[in-house]
Amino acid sequence: MPLSAAHRETPSGRPRARGAGIPFPGDPGACNAITDVGDVEVGYCTLVEGDGPLVVGKGPVRTGVTAVFPRGRAKGTAPVYAGFFIMGGNGELSGAAFIEERGRFEGPVVITNTHSCGLARDATAQWMTEQVANDAKADQPFWLPVAAETFDGMLNDINGHHVTAAHVRAAFADAKGGPVDEGNVGGGTGMTTYQFKGGSGTASRVIDVEGSPYTVGAFVQSNFGKRHLLTVAGIPIGVHFPTDESPNSDLGSIIGVVATDAPLLPHQLNRLARRSTLGIARSGGIASNESGDLFVALSTANEDVIESNFGSVKVEMLGEGNLSVFYEAAVQAMDEAIMNALFAGETMVGRDGNTAHGLPIDEVCDILRRHNRLVDVK
Numbered sequence: 001m002p003l004s005a006a007h008r009e010t011p012s013g014r015p016r017a018r019g020a021g022i023p024f025p026g027d028p029g030a031c032n033a034i035t036d037v038g039d040v041e042v043g044y045c046t047l048v049e050g051d052g053p054l055v056v057g058k059g060p061v062r063t064g065v066t067a068v069f070p071r072g073r074a075k076g077t078a079p080v081y082a083g084f085f086i087m088g089g090n091g092e093l094s095g096a097a098f099i100e101e102r103g104r105f106e107g108p109v110v111i112t113n114t115h116s117c118g119l120a121r122d123a124t125a126q127w128m129t130e131q132v133a134n135d136a137k138a139d140q141p142f143w144l145p146v147a148a149e150t151f152d153g154m155l156n157d158i159n160g161h162h163v164t165a166a167h168v169r170a171a172f173a174d175a176k177g178g179p180v181d182e183g184n185v186g187g188g189t190g191m192t193t194y195q196f197k198g199g200s201g202t203a204s205r206v207i208d209v210e211g212s213p214y215t216v217g218a219f220v221q222s223n224f225g226k227r228h229l230l231t232v233a234g235i236p237i238g239v240h241f242p243t244d245e246s247p248n249s250d251l252g253s254i255i256g257v258v259a260t261d262a263p264l265l266p267h268q269l270n271r272l273a274r275r276s277t278l279g280i281a282r283s284g285g286i287a288s289n290e291s292g293d294l295f296v297a298l299s300t301a302n303e304d305v306i307e308s309n310f311g312s313v314k315v316e317m318l319g320e321g322n323l324s325v326f327y328e329a330a331v332q333a334m335d336e337a338i339m340n341a342l343f344a345g346e347t348m349v350g351r352d353g354n355t356a357h358g359l360p361i362d363e364v365c366d367i368l369r370r371h372n373r374l375v376d377v378k
Contacts, residue, residue, distance in 0.1 A: 003018060003377050006031045007028060010344055011180075011181050012185075014183050014344035016182070017342070017343045019377060020343060021368075021374040021376065022232060022374070022375075024335070024339075026207075027206045028203065028204055029205070031179045031180065032336075033178075033202040035177045035180055035217070036206075037216070039177070039300065040070055040072070040259050041068075041072045041177050042066070042067070042180050043066070043067045043069075043175030044066055044181065045170040045186065046064040047062070048184075048189065049061040049162075052353075059157050059160065059162070060155075060157060061160070061162045062156040063112070063152050063156045063158070063162060064188070065111070065116075065187055066171060067111075068109040068110075069107075073108075073172060073173075076131050077106050078303070080104060080298045081264070081298065081306060082104055082269055082296060083266050083267070083268070083296075083297050083298075084100070084295060085274040085295045087287045087295070088253070088288070088292055088293035090253065090289075092114070092117050092294075093146070094146060095146035103266025105144070105146050105298075106145075107143060108145075108146075108172065109257050110148070111186070113190065114149045114150065114153075114158060115158050116149070121145050124168065125145050127169060146296060149255070150252070152223070154350065155356060156350060157351055181344075182340050182341055183345040184344075186200050186221075191221060191223035193223060193252075193345070194224075194225035194227050195227040196227075196230075196342060197348055198224075198338075199341050200221055201336075201338055201339070201341025202217065202337050203218055203333040204216065204218070209318065209325060210322070214260060214262040216258065216260045217258070218336075220254055220257075221255040222254050223252050224254045224280070225283070225284060226238075227241060227242070229286065232339065233374075235368055237368075238284065241360065253294070254285070254292075254293050254294075254338075256276055256294070256295040256337075257298070258295065258297040258330050258333070259297075259298050259299075260272070260300070260326065263315070264299045264323075265315065268323060269297040269299060274295075276295055277293060277334075283335055283338050302315050343359060345359065
């Protein structure tokens with residue numbers, strides 16, 4: 001089947017893995033993005049300023065903010081049922097205790113660099129308070145926003161704390177549905193993957209459950225992996241591109257967001273988040289010693305009942321026997337989202353001349369072609 005423009009390249013014209021001929025199992029949604037799920041919207045604020053030696057507080061700056069709104073920005077404080085899983089705990093995911101206790105969260109998932117995570121969380125809470133009606137403000141609503149991070153200090157002046165509340169709000173203002181940019185954008189601006197340039201990536205799968213169609217979408221801020229482990233379409237690729245793997249090459253993380261429009265409840269979403277981590281393994285990830293591998297899963301279903309605090313409510317839930325197809329879709333989408341972050345990533349020079357090279361796509365495709373693992377997408 002011919003690929004659509006959204007499957008071939010990002011809105012800014014960067015290549016996507018499927019468009020390069022990388023074979024992936026499963027059927028993607030219209031945009032092959034997390035925005036294929038319900039009213040999900042994604043927004044970015046990208047900060048690239050300065051060059052040369054690191055001067056803490058001045059730059060160079062290679063960072064940003066990403067916002068994923070489960071019900072869209074127009075319903076920016078609306079809750080969703082959710083679960084999470086921490087595979088590698090060398091990272092931060094604010095709001096996790098609340099998700100564990102209540103099985104839900106309100107507001108967007110905000111992703112940025114390690115030392116801006118707290119600021120992003122606070123800016124989100126301030127923005128959410130501004131969205132509620134004036135009479136509700138009198139009751140002093142409280143929020144426990146979901147904010148997550150990965151480390152971009154190889155390229156970015158991370159200790160300069162360049163992300164501000166205004167940048168978080170800019171990411172919110174940018175939120176929209178449809179095709180999603182990938183690579184060097186938003187929180188993924190200064191991130192690397194398998195010691196190539198990485199960053200933001202997304203993918204989706206459409207599945208059928210007893211005659212009803214559902215969508216599973218994944219979004220990643222990808223910043224993990226040693227070069228020699230990189231695997232594409234089942235073929236070892238990283239070994240063909242040796243690099244100096246310093247002791248610090250273990251330092252890296254990934255944030256994964258899985259969304260579905262299926263009526264899954266928190267205990268099921270915990271399981272979906274846990275299984276989605278297998279998508280990292282498909283590309284060669286091992287959750288290394290210094291890695292923070294943090295995953296949130298959410299459902300946009302049950303919108304009319306989730307805000308009920310009193311009385312008896314009826315929620316919809318898919319039977320347990322239907323879950324395996326969701327696990328499969330989440331693993332597939334997670335793997336492809338990581339590949340899309342790699343394929344869209346462009347070579348970036350950061351502080352002190354540190355350079356993250358873009359994936360050599362033509363050479364990767366040549367290797368896959370020799371193994372009969374490249375498909376014709378013309």
